[in-house]
Amino acid sequence: MENQEVMVVYSWTAKEGKSEELKNIYKEVKDQMKANEPGALKVECYFDSSQNKLVVMDLFADANAVGFHLGTTAAGHFENLLAIAIPGEFLFCGDVPEEMKEAAKGMGLNATFAPNIFGFEKMLNQ
Numbered sequence: 001m002e003n004q005e006v007m008v009v010y011s012w013t014a015k016e017g018k019s020e021e022l023k024n025i026y027k028e029v030k031d032q033m034k035a036n037e038p039g040a041l042k043v044e045c046y047f048d049s050s051q052n053k054l055v056v057m058d059l060f061a062d063a064n065a066v067g068f069h070l071g072t073t074a075a076g077h078f079e080n081l082l083a084i085a086i087p088g089e090f091l092f093c094g095d096v097p098e099e100m101k102e103a104a105k106g107m108g109l110n111a112t113f114a115p116n117i118f119g120f121e122k123m124l125n126q
Contacts, residue, residue: 004062006094012085014052039065
């Protein structure tokens with residue numbers, strides 16, 4: 001079966017003095033996704049303190065799960081995020097329908113949409 005997963009990698013640069021607030025919002029986002037979004041498979045957050053930049057990697061089961069996230073958790077935090085941080089590029093990796101592309105662009109996201117062309121997954125012995 002073809003891989004339907006969609007990975008979204010993006011960043012936010014905190015405005016002056018807003019780094020901790022940005023991290024705290026994303027702690028809430030992570031908790032909400034874990035509790036309320038069955039299609040959200042993984043969330044990882046990284047922080048570059050030299051640039052006050054939060055880098056996020058979200059992994060979703062499919063494009064429907066991405067759409068659900070954008071319409072619920074993301075929508076609930078987007079306005080607060082824009083008040084304290086500057087969005088970077090959003091990389092949508094996987095198959096994303098045209099209407100979702102238009103919705104992301106409508107939110108003002110600097111978005112790149114790249115379908116999977118090849119790769120591999122190695123399972124380590126546990």
